Amino acid sequence: MNWNDAARQVRWNIQPFIDGRYKPSSAQELADDLNPASETMLCRFAVGSALDVDEAVRVARQRFDEGCWSGLPPGRRAATLMRLADLMVEHKEELALLDALEVGKPISAALFDVERFAADRLRSWAGFADKLVGASAPMVSATMSLNVYEPRGVVGAIIPWNFPTVNAVYKLGPALAAGNTVVLKPSELSPSSALKLAELAVEAGVPAGVLNVVPGLGATVGAALASHPDVDFLSFTGSTVTGRKIMELSARSSGKPLLLECGGKSPQVVFGDVDNLDSVADATVQSVLYNQGQVCSARTRLIVEQAIKEALLEKVVRRAREYKPGDPLDEATTFGPLASPAQRNRVKGYIEQGLKDGARAVLQGKVQETGGCYVEPTVFDRVGSHMSIAREEIFGPVLCVQQFKTESEAIALANGTEYGLEATVWTRDMGRARRLAHAIRAGEIAIRTSGAEGPASGCLLSYEPRKASGFGSELGIGGLESYSCLKAVHLSGA
Numbered sequence: 001m002n003w004n005d006a007a008r009q010v011r012w013n014i015q016p017f018i019d020g021r022y023k024p025s026s027a028q029e030l031a032d033d034l035n036p037a038s039e040t041m042l043c044r045f046a047v048g049s050a051l052d053v054d055e056a057v058r059v060a061r062q063r064f065d066e067g068c069w070s071g072l073p074p075g076r077r078a079a080t081l082m083r084l085a086d087l088m089v090e091h092k093e094e095l096a097l098l099d100a101l102e103v104g105k106p107i108s109a110a111l112f113d114v115e116r117f118a119a120d121r122l123r124s125w126a127g128f129a130d131k132l133v134g135a136s137a138p139m140v141s142a143t144m145s146l147n148v149y150e151p152r153g154v155v156g157a158i159i160p161w162n163f164p165t166v167n168a169v170y171k172l173g174p175a176l177a178a179g180n181t182v183v184l185k186p187s188e189l190s191p192s193s194a195l196k197l198a199e200l201a202v203e204a205g206v207p208a209g210v211l212n213v214v215p216g217l218g219a220t221v222g223a224a225l226a227s228h229p230d231v232d233f234l235s236f237t238g239s240t241v242t243g244r245k246i247m248e249l250s251a252r253s254s255g256k257p258l259l260l261e262c263g264g265k266s267p268q269v270v271f272g273d274v275d276n277l278d279s280v281a282d283a284t285v286q287s288v289l290y291n292q293g294q295v296c297s298a299r300t301r302l303i304v305e306q307a308i309k310e311a312l313l314e315k316v317v318r319r320a321r322e323y324k325p326g327d328p329l330d331e332a333t334t335f336g337p338l339a340s341p342a343q344r345n346r347v348k349g350y351i352e353q354g355l356k357d358g359a360r361a362v363l364q365g366k367v368q369e370t371g372g373c374y375v376e377p378t379v380f381d382r383v384g385s386h387m388s389i390a391r392e393e394i395f396g397p398v399l400c401v402q403q404f405k406t407e408s409e410a411i412a413l414a415n416g417t418e419y420g421l422e423a424t425v426w427t428r429d430m431g432r433a434r435r436l437a438h439a440i441r442a443g444e445i446a447i448r449t450s451g452a453e454g455p456a457s458g459c460l461l462s463y464e465p466r467k468a469s470g471f472g473s474e475l476g477i478g479g480l481e482s483y484s485c486l487k488a489v490h491l492s493g494a
């Protein structure tokens with residue numbers, strides 16, 4: 001496929017998709033849609049408005065109350081979402097290209113995201129649609145008490161830009177499978193694939209108005225959705241700072257319940273008993289540099305036992321040095337630009353701060369200042385726990401290395417940030433593995449001994465982030481539970 005030709009043929013159409021069709025936004029002001037690989041403009045689009053949100057919520061409410069989706073047998077919803085997953089795969093080039101152009105995602109990775117990540121997970125949630133069963137209490141005299149799951153109603157969903165198609169599916173998958181209607185706000189950096197998904201949903205048979213997408217800025221569309229009184233549940237993925245704003249907006253309006261998937265600063269703890277440092281180095285570099293480090297669960301803190309630190313660091317640096325940023329539309333590229341000039345500047349700021357604070361850059365990547373948001377990998381050794389590079393989410397290709405001598409020191413370092421999303425522990429000692437799995441405050445923990453990680457079946461399991469990383473679960477059947485309400489029904493009568 002000639003991706004450059006395909007890119008020239010994209011017809012940009014960024015406007016609200018409500019009730020199964022595109023409608024112009026009521027906003028006059030425009031925002032730029034930028035290609036971060038060249039810092040050139042792809043198109044301009046309306047910043048969106050509270051009126052757009054009102055309209056989308058009104059339609060979503062009407063469709064919910066009509067029961068055209070919530071009232072279907074769950075198996076029918078499942079079949080429709082399976083069709084949507086198939087359509088995503090049929091349109092994978094288009095979806096992947098939109099993500100590659102808007103956020104600089106390497107095209108090969110973007111194709112993988114659509115097919116193996118987004119479509120597969122959508123099938124997984126669809127498969128749970130008819131398996132969410134309630135409970136019944138022991139029968140007492142003439143009363144029968146049942147617990148039934150009901151969809152929450154109108155779900156507002158706000159998502160970031162780091163995996164545009166995947167992030168959208170992570171919201172609409174469990175929300176629609178559970179029978180809700182949805183108003184989705186994609187990131188202003190990457191609105192196009194979510195709009196395409198909404199078109200495909202209608203083609204798959206999701207009734208018009210069940211999935212609506214309102215593009216626009218966080219301060220306009222996002223805030224309007226978070227504070228809308230007729231949104232029954234708000235699901236947010238993004239930074240912890242914005243997550244806290246969402247809590248305030250919700251509290252000040254209707255007090256709607258929330259699901260928050262926020263930032264991370266995940267540790268990779270390596271004990272000296274691992275027998276294959278090459279596996280650890282491969283996994284470390286892959287975790288930190290995948291998607292240019294713009295991954296919430298990236299293991300950006302390498303916490304390593306002193307005795308093996310130098311040997312491991314040498315292997316990590318050798319591998320990281322090989323990552324050279326390339327054109328996202330070249331299928332051979334595995335490492336592209338950061339998603340925006342703001343993201344580039346943020347990462348650059350953290351690198352400068354790390355140097356100022358006294359961390360030692362054993363690898364310091366170049367930062368391209370204009371004509372493309374390219375940032376090469378940086379590895380910091382001798383990182384103190386007080387430094388901002390150790391505590392704050394950088395969301396770029398920067399690894400911080402810290403060392404420990406004892407298990408309790410390792411645990412303290414792993415737990416030493418406000419985040420609690422994910423963690424990896426490398427050890428062959430299963431007693432220690434169990435102790436750390438318990439002691440590390442994170443929603444998901446991988447224990448590894450050696451070799452490559454097997455294919456992930458983890459998406460079938462639910463987990464909740466800890467601390468500032470958020471709350472509520474999305475994956476597995478727990479995702480459908482999050483988007484449902486339990487009701488107790490007591491039946492009595494002669």
Ligand code: NAD
Binds near residue numbers: 216238295470
């Ligand atoms: P962000 O918080 O800046 O924006 C996220 C979304 O919120 C965007 O759609 C944005 O427009 C919207 N928004 C911004 N201000 C708002 C406001 N005042 N009211 C309502 N909505 C508002 O985050 P980002 O830069 O787009 O994404 C990066 C962040 O996302 C990182 O912190 C990363 O860890 C996090 N993330 C978390 C997960 C997870 O599963 N925990 C997954 C992916 C990304």
